[in-house]
Amino acid sequence: MSIELPNRPLAGSIEDDDVILQATGLKVHFHLDEGRLKSVDGVDLLIRKGKTLGIVGESGCGKSVTSQALLRIVPKPGRVEGEILLKRGGGEAKAEVVDLAKLDGDGKEIRSVRGGEIAMIFQEPMKAFSPIHTIGNQIMEAILLHRTNDKKEAREIALETLASVGMSNPKQRLDEYPHQLSGGMRQRAMIAMALASHPKILIADEPTTALDVTVQAQVLMLINRLKEKLGTSVVFITHDLGVIAEMSDEVAVMYLGKVVEYTDVDTLFYGPRHPYTKALLHSIPSVAHRNARLESIEGSVPYPMNLPAGCGFYSRCPKAQAGACNVADIPLIKVKDNHYVRCLFAEDDKTGGGAGQ
Known part of the structure; x- marks a missing residue:
């Protein structure tokens, strides 16, 4: 069975007034002796002015490496491919669009962007x-x-x-x-x-890791307050869906180096379409079901090297269908305005989609 579906881009582009950064087909591959490790494999993202984009997923799905790629600080032997279009300047001067992926990683121009127009809160400040x-x-x-x-x-x-x-x-x-x-x-x-x-863009890579609950709340409130005061766009990376609900305007759910669902935060929680997103939501503790056993996702994230064709979630997905999901890479499919899902059955409520499942 051969599957050929159109790769539909996200709703918006760097040409829009509210978009400050657009990543298209972003890849970060590490060429090792054992083979090519695909840490990030074709990610599309839009960062809008004054908004927060949340990136969520299990450990090892490529969240942090994606943020490193945006700043061009991927450690060797990693190679960055694709487009990272940043809108520079503005105000009285006409905005200039620069492709960060084409700049010298150690050059003067990227160093003026890194820490200047794009800054990062690292996951562990004691090490940073x-x-x-x-x-x-x-x-x-x-x-x-x-x-x-x-x-x-x-x-x-x-x-x-x-x-x-x-x-x-x-x-x-x-x-x-x-x-x-x-x-x-x-x-x-x-x-x-x-x-x-x-900075125009602030990347927060799990900034509340290893902090107690009270300090976590203070840090989150601080980032939100400063975002509103300075008008900074934020990329918030976490594995905590509760934090995503509190902080984000739009959300990209990542799995095995790809974005599997991309939408606004309300749609993500009340109308998810990808089986992985639903599984994550079902694993959240609920006061209403405090005596019920928490659901878990069977298996673990595969090692991103020499992967078979098809959906990366195939081996763990309860909705997977042999001969369909495991024969070709699955593109992001638009299911409605500003809602994109990497699933063949995202528009089928009985099979892959539907908020009630």
Whole structure:
């Protein structure tokens, strides 16, 4: 059985006024001695001005590597392919569109984007910060690269930024080292360093990992408040669907290096179409069913090397059909406005789709 379906692009493009970044056919492959490892394999994303795009999925599905590709910081021997179109400039000057995928990863132009127009909150600040430099020196480095050449002014901006993220006693913290701060303080310092250059896009890679529940809530509120104040677009990467519901405007569900469902946050929770998305939602604890056994997804994410043809979720999907799902790669299919699903049966309520299943 041969399947040929049209690859329909997402609703919108870099030409739209509200779109600031468009990734099309984004791939990150690692060429190893054992073969080619497809960590990210044909991802399409749209980042809109002042909005939050949530990226959710199990560990190992390619979320963090996707964010690294946008910043062109994929470790070797990874290779980035596809288009990453960023709208630069604006205001009185006409906006310029640049393909980040074609820039030299160590060149001057990408370095002006990295940390300037696109900044990142890394997953583990203790590893992301240098242990031998003070917090102030590291924040000032970004400011000196992207905002001013005056060290005194850079220090004042760093102090103001630390205060804006709710850091207690910012003057003292500015001269302290990462190991002298608590986990919550380090995360606030990481957010301050990312925001110090007033980026257009802020990538938050699981910024609440290893934090207690109270500090998690504070960090999420802080990111939302700063997004509204500065008008920054946010890419929020997490495996926590509760956080996605709280933070996101649109959501991309990833599985095995591909986006399997892409839609607005309300549709994702009240009308999911992909079996993987439904399985994730069914695994969330519910007060209404507190005595019921939580559902789980059988099996694990396959190793992304030398994969067979067909849907990556085939071996774990309760709706899979031999001779259909395992013979060719499945494209994203538009099921309605701004709702795209990588499933042959996404439009069939009895088989692959339907909010009630």
